[in-house]
Amino acid sequence: MSHLSRRDALRYGAAAAAVATGVAGARALSISGSSGQALAAPAGNRDPRDFELQYHGKRIRGVHGGTVAGPAGVASRQRRKPHEVFIDGRKLAVMEIELPAAGGGLTIGYISAINHYEPVLIDAERNKGGLLKLAKRAVDVLGDTELTAVAGEHHDHGR
Amino acid sequence: MGVRKNARDLTSTEKAAFVAAVKRLKAQTTGRNYDWFVTTHMTYFATVSGVRYAHQSPSFLPWHRQYLIEFERALQVYDPAVSIPYWDWTVDRTTSGAPFTADFMGGNGSGGNGPVATGPFAGATNWRINVSPSSSTSLRRAMGSSSLPTAAQVDSVLGISTYDAAPWNSSSTSGMRNRMEGWQTPNLHNRAHVWVGGHMGQQDSPNDPVFWLHHCNIDRLWSLWQTRWGFDTGRYLPAAGTSGVVDLNDAMQPWSDVTPAAVLDHRAGYTYA
Numbered sequence: 001m002s003h004l005s006r007r008d009a010l011r012y013g014a015a016a017a018a019v020a021t022g023v024a025g026a027r028a029l030s031i032s033g034s035s036g037q038a039l040a041a042p043a044g045n046r047d048p049r050d051f052e053l054q055y056h057g058k059r060i061r062g063v064h065g066g067t068v069a070g071p072a073g074v075a076s077r078q079r080r081k082p083h084e085v086f087i088d089g090r091k092l093a094v095m096e097i098e099l100p101a102a103g104g105g106l107t108i109g110y111i112s113a114i115n116h117y118e119p120v121l122i123d124a125e126r127n128k129g130g131l132l133k134l135a136k137r138a139v140d141v142l143g144d145t146e147l148t149a150v151a152g153e154h155h156d157h158g159r
Numbered sequence: 160m161g162v163r164k165n166a167r168d169l170t171s172t173e174k175a176a177f178v179a180a181v182k183r184l185k186a187q188t189t190g191r192n193y194d195w196f197v198t199t200h201m202t203y204f205a206t207v208s209g210v211r212y213a214h215q216s217p218s219f220l221p222w223h224r225q226y227l228i229e230f231e232r233a234l235q236v237y238d239p240a241v242s243i244p245y246w247d248w249t250v251d252r253t254t255s256g257a258p259f260t261a262d263f264m265g266g267n268g269s270g271g272n273g274p275v276a277t278g279p280f281a282g283a284t285n286w287r288i289n290v291s292p293s294s295s296t297s298l299r300r301a302m303g304s305s306s307l308p309t310a311a312q313v314d315s316v317l318g319i320s321t322y323d324a325a326p327w328n329s330s331s332t333s334g335m336r337n338r339m340e341g342w343q344t345p346n347l348h349n350r351a352h353v354w355v356g357g358h359m360g361q362q363d364s365p366n367d368p369v370f371w372l373h374h375c376n377i378d379r380l381w382s383l384w385q386t387r388w389g390f391d392t393g394r395y396l397p398a399a400g401t402s403g404v405v406d407l408n409d410a411m412q413p414w415s416d417v418t419p420a421a422v423l424d425h426r427a428g429y430t431y432a
Contacts, residue, residue: 029288029289029290029294029296092292095205097330097342098328098329098330099330099342099343100331100332100337100342100343106330109342113361113362114293114361115360116204116352116361116362116364117341117349117350117353117360118349118353118360119342140272141301141356141357141360141361142293143299144273145294145295145299147292147293147294148291148292148293148294150201150290150291150292151292151293155205155206156205156206
């Protein structure tokens, strides 16, 4: 195991608190907490794959995270800002995990609180529409329900 | 010692007893109640203090083994005769057969992607979802739009003698664990979650009681692998000194004193029929 960083210790503290409060507290099914988290990309800085459209009665929006300068020595995949998906204005956190690539080597798959066991590929050449596919799948799962605040919580799946 | 049976072999009385105990744990208002188990699973899907405890890691199998043991003990407070049954999806592969019958887990979601309409967990009055990334207070399923693993695929995974391999995550390719967990083909565990759909496909999958039957089957398959290759501590990897994952003698959060080594040989506590 690795040593705890301060950030990790804080994160663990928060996780433990969430477990302790359980049903009564932080994770009740409130859908108010994550609405209205507008995130407009700066004009002229949009990824051409970004989207905002109506799908099966819900407004879906996707913002592809560009690469940002990271600290020296950090692998390139860790310098990417997270992709972001919003469904009816509520955030669905999108998380990266490494997967075995079909032809050997690694690829990056994306999961969320809604498709937690079924990653989609986003960035590879034939998967340019991956984030839209993920958003549509989430809408299909949600049906007539909405995301709650829990769906917008970023969590790290490690590497 | 408990005997965990195939769900298709339970008597009506055994099915009713399991459902009743689950509902009493759901109604419990303090301590490690049903929603504590849901919340714990949500928390430990991700890294906690930089360590992958429950998923995308070697401790996927021992972590869930301990999680099931604790759940089973919580049920046995209400009914000492209850054990968790398993759903063998290589045999029971339909949306209306065992265990998805009206006297046990109930059936598919209405319209194929909505609230479960039959059985003891249908509707928020019978079974209320309290903790979830989606706002539905009724249990939902969307069964059968993908495929379940086959017996031949299970055999291929159980034939791999190496437990797990670096880099000890969802991209590991040369061990049994990642094929069992399912980030690598043939993908056993993840696929059954996706096949049931609804809450079972989400971060809060234990909200669907069939979660326990599915994971009991995964634990049974690991036990079959151990029967073939060994229950001894030398069969778990990594042994020591590995960053970000649980080594053989590291504690598995949220339990402070339970290590993979401590749960490898389950046969004194429970067996599979």
